[in-house]
Every structure is written in C-alpha cells, then in structure tokens.
Amino acid sequence: MKLDHGLQEYGWKSADALADHSYTLPAIKSLLPAGKLNILDAGCGNGFVAGQLAEMGHQVTAIDLSDDGIEIARKEYPNVRFEVRSVYDELSDLIDYMDVVVSSEVIEHIYYPQRFLRNLNPIIREGGCLILTTPYHGYIKNLALSIFDKWDRHHTVDWEGGHIKFFSQKTISSMLEESGFGDISFNNAGRVRWLWKSMVCRAQKK
Numbered sequence: 001m002k003l004d005h006g007l008q009e010y011g012w013k014s015a016d017a018l019a020d021h022s023y024t025l026p027a028i029k030s031l032l033p034a035g036k037l038n039i040l041d042a043g044c045g046n047g048f049v050a051g052q053l054a055e056m057g058h059q060v061t062a063i064d065l066s067d068d069g070i071e072i073a074r075k076e077y078p079n080v081r082f083e084v085r086s087v088y089d090e091l092s093d094l095i096d097y098m099d100v101v102v103s104s105e106v107i108e109h110i111y112y113p114q115r116f117l118r119n120l121n122p123i124i125r126e127g128g129c130l131i132l133t134t135p136y137h138g139y140i141k142n143l144a145l146s147i148f149d150k151w152d153r154h155h156t157v158d159w160e161g162g163h164i165k166f167f168s169q170k171t172i173s174s175m176l177e178e179s180g181f182g183d184i185s186f187n188n189a190g191r192v193r194w195l196w197k198s199m200v201c202r203a204q205k206k
Contacts (some may be wrong), residue, residue, distance in 0.1 A: 012046045012069040015076035020198065024104050027200040029056070031131050032186055037099040042120060043106030047073025048079045050190045053102070061098075061173035069096065087116050090095050097125035104133045105198070107172075108163040117179035124205045129183060131205070135154055136188055136196040137168050144195065168198060176203045 017025075028049070037058045041050040044062035046069050054060040054077060063085040070082045085091070087106065107113045113206060127179050134142055145151050156162070165177075173184050181203035190197025 015046045015072050017048050027187050027189040040098045040101045042103040045069050047077050051077035054080045073104040090122050099128045101130045108134045108165045121180040128205050130203050133198045133200045134167050136199045140194040180206050182206045
C-alpha cells in the first residue's frame, strides 16, 4: 500500500459501482450546470463516476493516486482521460480550466483537506464550481448514533484506509470559503432527512 499524506492506494478489482454511487451519483448529476461541460473528477478511484459523466456527453479528465484503479478505469472507460496523480499535485500543467470539479467521498480520507481544496480552486474557470460529497454528520444523526450505541460501528477501524476527517455542513462550508469558494448549497443524499448518508454540496469559485 502506498501512502501519500493520507491518500491511499486501495487495490481496485473492478470498475463496478460502489454502494455509495447509488445515492451520490444522482445527487452530483442534479447539481451540474446546464450544457456540455469540461469536468475533472479528483480522486476518481475505479473511474465509475467519471465514466458515467462522460456518457452524459461531458469531456471528463480524472485523476487518482491508485495505479491499479487507473488501469482498470482506462480499460472500462476509454472516452475519459485518466492520469495517475495526487490531488495535492500541481494540476495546471495537466488540464485546461474546468467548468466543474467533482470529488466524491475523497476529502474525508486525506490529512490536508484545505490544501486539497486550495489546489483545486485555481484550475476552475471563473464562474465554475466544485461539487463535493462526503459522509454527513449533523446533530440529529449524531444523537441517534449515541442513543443506539452505534459510534463504534460508525467509526469502524477494521478496514484499510478509512475516514480520518469528519465534516458537518458548518465545517465544510467554512473550509470551502477559506479556500476561495462561495455560494455554497447542499443537496444531501442517502437514507431519510437528517439521517443522510452523505453531504453533497456545490460551491462556486469566487
């Protein structure tokens, strides 16, 4: 396993959808601006999300640190440009300005999330946006986890990688604003209201 300041190579086996794609991908699609877009998928994993966005007619570039994930993705989705790159890397040499950057279920895995966000901001064109998903945490959900004694299960430590950052709407909004984004809106997804599985937010580049 290769470590890069919290970014980890997981050993992908296929380009199949993951469980979270059933609710995060529709929410991401609902937040996309109109028209054909130039999109970067930052932390694309096995390429599934990038492939689905390309099938909508968008021009998609996707990056991930995982060599095997990118190898699988290139074979499955030849209409997407895939590159082995860290989300901390300088990216302006790799890609043109993007209309949209998508990053789904990535930020909770990395040690330096603000560095990650600040690195994405310069490659988004004026008026473009970032669409970001990360597991949802809020008062009612946290209370339910406490009442039903589910915190150990929620913060399970028995899987490789795992989540090292836990965001609320307030903390992710603050970090986005400090990283040059504004006009932040949320379209949360998965499960019922206030117990959502993921926050899905859209933030405009200032």
